[in-house]
Amino acid sequence: MSCALGGHLVLASVDHSSHLSGRRCKWPFLLRLLRAHFGFGSSEADLEQVKWDVKNRADSDVTDAYLKIIEEAAQCTFPEEWDAQLLVDCGVTAEGQRLVMFTPGFLRPILSDDDELDRAFRFILKHMHDIAMQSKYVFVYCCLGMDWSAPVLAERLQIAFDILPRKYTKNLKRFYVLHGNNATRVTMWSYYAWLTPQFWEKIEYVNSIEKICEDLFPNNDALQAELRRRFPQVIQRQDATLNGDDPPVNFGAPIRAICNTFGVDYMDKTTGRWYPKLPPAVIFLCEALERSAADEEFGRLFDVDGKIFDLLNIVDTGNPLPRDLDPALLWCCLKAWLDCLPSPLLSFEAMDRLEKDPIQPGDVGSQRDFLVELFHKKLPKEVAFVALYLASFLHTMCNVAQDRLGGKSDAAAADLPVMLTPATASKAFASGFLRPRAFTPEFLKALPSAESLIATLIESAEEKELWIGGPPPDWAKGAESSEDQSP
Secondary structure, three states: OOOOEOOEOOOOOOOOOOEEOOEEOOOHHHHHHHHHHHOOOOOHHHHHHHHHHHHHOOOOOOOHHHHHHHHHHOOOOOOOOHHHHOEEEEEEOOOOOEEEEEOHHHHHHHOOOHHHHHHHHHHHHHHHHHHHOOEOEEEEEEOOOOOOOOHHHHHHHHHHHHHOOOHHHHHEEEEEEEOOOHHHHHHHHHOHHHOOHHHHOOEEEEOOHHHHHHHHOOOOHHHHHHHHHHOOHHHHHHHHHHOOOOOOOOOOOOHHHHHHHHOEEEEEOOOOEEEEEEOHHHHHHHHHHHHOOHHHHHHHOOOOOOHHHHHHHHHHHOOOOOOOOOHHHHHHHHHHHHHOOOOOOOOHHHHHHHHHOOOOOOOHHHHHHHHHHHHHHHOOHHHHHHHHHHHHHHHHHHHHHHHHHHOOOHHHHHOOOOOOOHHHHHHHHHHHHOOOOOOOHHHHHHHHHHHHHHHHHHHOOOOOOOOOOOOOOOHHHHOOEOOOOOO
């Protein structure tokens, strides 16, 4: 939801019909911000004065407009997946410089929504402030067909040029432009007058992810692979196509391959848990469902139309999800992704054990012991984190459903096609967690035990006995301070 700044939306909708002093204003976006914060008059002379002040202030100074946006952004809430796809903190380089990856192509679904673009502007500025004002850093700009000459983007970019402190350029060590074409270069040159010579000297156009990895982590294959994983799947597919390799996909790929190829390190703000290397498709589908409180649509999981095939293709290729999707499509896509895994999350071996020695439904103590052993001793870490995240998501959605039910009459509750509970969720998603290599009579006998086990996992998902993770890394500790050396 939008963040109100001082009673006004500072980053207001763009109005290209604005006229100031009888002339068409080239900076309506910035002038509105100035008027909202400082009560500036409606003359372009005011704007020119502010632009001069910005360009000539002391190196350590920042404008009030910049600080105001940073302060107000701290009070806003942002989609959690933006940390995992739009602006990604990739830690530090071999030289101890902070590393940031920006993929503005993920803004495409919100280009027609001024409020959401304003919120994205605040998000980017807030997160860059914590890095660029404190440390030397490297910036990787991943091109994905964005047209920065579009007014809705150009005006926000121009205001950034005007209010960003000079420290952003001073602390910048390198600015990589990945997969830029001629149109990208023309767009960059169109902003020549707004960028300092020091900035231009740091721009480097590259055509492959490999070049960036080798530059930033020379002679270190492990760290190069780790950085390569941080590039979004859609950028990796673009890179593979340009360089004649097979593009990575989501559906049907082994879970560990997905995690280690383009898995996302993710902080779940709902639970405060940090999950390394999660499949991005899982994050984006689950967060979209949670954000839309889609528990009531769970019962339509299998009641979807042909639009599901478009969504499956979007998820398979790692493209940004469209807005305002039917939640039933999201539920169906999530189940399809799980069922297409070559092996279930809790392993074939776990199902074999249940077939040979079933745990009776309702024996919660034995079920929890079984789960603790699986997560702490049996499952690979990557797979265990995915299973725990999904179980935690389903746990949250079941709680939302229960809270909603508390406000309904018995008659209204009875009208729900399927109530989302751990039991109903386990029936829908058990096959993604547990299934046999072959469907046999023994499996059919053990199926109630399997479904009951998954229901217990969902109920217990946030209990500390099952948790295998720890705190997120503190990249700032290993970073080179902006005061450590001269630019």
